[in-house]
Amino acid sequence: AQSVSQHNHHVILSEAASLELGCNYSYGGTVNLFWYVQYPGQHLQLLLKYFSGDPLVKGIKGFEAEFIKSKFSFNLRKPSVQWSDTAEYFCAVRSSASKIIFGSGTRLSIRP
Amino acid sequence: DAGVIQSPRHEVTEMGQEVTLRCKPISGHNSLFWYRQTMMRGLELLIYFNNNVPIDDSGMPEDRFSAKMPNASFSTLKIQPSEPRDSAVYFCASTQRGVAEANVLTFGAGSRLTVL
Numbered sequence: 591a592q593s594v595s596q597h598n599h600h601v602i603l604s605e606a607a608s609l610e611l612g613c614n615y616s617y618g619g620t621v622n623l624f625w626y627v628q629y630p631g632q633h634l635q636l637l638l639k640y641f642s643g644d645p646l647v648k649g650i651k652g653f654e655a656e657f658i659k660s661k662f663s664f665n666l667r668k669p670s671v672q673w674s675d676t677a678e679y680f681c682a683v684r685s686s687a688s689k690i691i692f693g694s695g696t697r698l699s700i701r702p
Numbered sequence: 703d704a705g706v707i708q709s710p711r712h713e714v715t716e717m718g719q720e721v722t723l724r725c726k727p728i729s730g731h732n733s734l735f736w737y738r739q740t741m742m743r744g745l746e747l748l749i750y751f752n753n754n755v756p757i758d759d760s761g762m763p764e765d766r767f768s769a770k771m772p773n774a775s776f777s778t779l780k781i782q783p784s785e786p787r788d789s790a791v792y793f794c795a796s797t798q799r800g801v802a803e804a805n806v807l808t809f810g811a812g813s814r815l816t817v818l
Contacts, residue, residue: 622805634745634793634809641805680745684805689758690735694744 592617592685596693603671604701611666611696613655613681622684623664625655626692629677637679640664651675673700706810708794714816720782723813726775727796735807736769736779737793745793751777752799784817791815 597612615621625637638649645657655666664681681693707726715721727734735750749759754771762769766785771777781788791814795807 624805626807633811634795634807636806639806682807688733688752688799689747689750690805690807691747692737692745 592683592689592691594681594683594691594693596679596681596696598696599694600697600699602699602701605673606670609666609668609671609675609698611679611681611698613664613666613693614662615664615681615683616662617683617685619685623655623657624682624684624690625649625653625664625666626680626682627677628680628695634680637666671698671700673702676700706794706796706808708792708810708813710813711811712814712816714818715784716818717785718783719817720780721784721788721815721817723779723792723794723815725777725779725794725810727777727794728798728808729775731796731798731808732774733797733799734771734777735795735797736777737795739791739793739812740789748779748792781815784815786817789816 593616595614623640626634627637628634637653638647640647640657648654653668655664657664678695678697680695684690709724733752736748738746748761749769750757751771767781769779791812793809793812795809797807
């Protein structure tokens, strides 16, 4: 069965620190991978996506993620976080059956 | 486009009452998803439709939950009877299959349900 695991439930960082949020999925076929972000009081919105090609994808606001097929991982990174990055981050996987499953989310808190 | 529109934004009801949540997807989108968000379980997929047809409802918690999509511009999620453990934010999202960006979901603002 298709599933997504996000290892960190709550991450607290100081401004300018580097960020890496883990995401692992289980599905044997071709997948499309996503990171969505939910800022306080707002809709979920797309941060970045991987469909094919270069496994290192860049998204909005300086975020990037790397697809490592052998590890079934799609970790999210940002070299230097800002207070405005405070939000909840969701990893998602789409299988060939068009089903889009989300991880449980990681809450990111940034200390000013 | 006004985006994905959900109603009501907030609903407070008593245990045992029927709850109906509504969603209008983006015009032209032909896939629609219902998700439930709670602190404990995160974002769970309840059901999704392609071209108004339910494809996978394995995430629907139990028979008290039902969803319909009578046409391309409207879907409902119904809970009857409601229970306190149904309290959550329910999100609707849509996308357009068959194009390059088909897998990118556009979410509505959510319906926050509180069952007392």
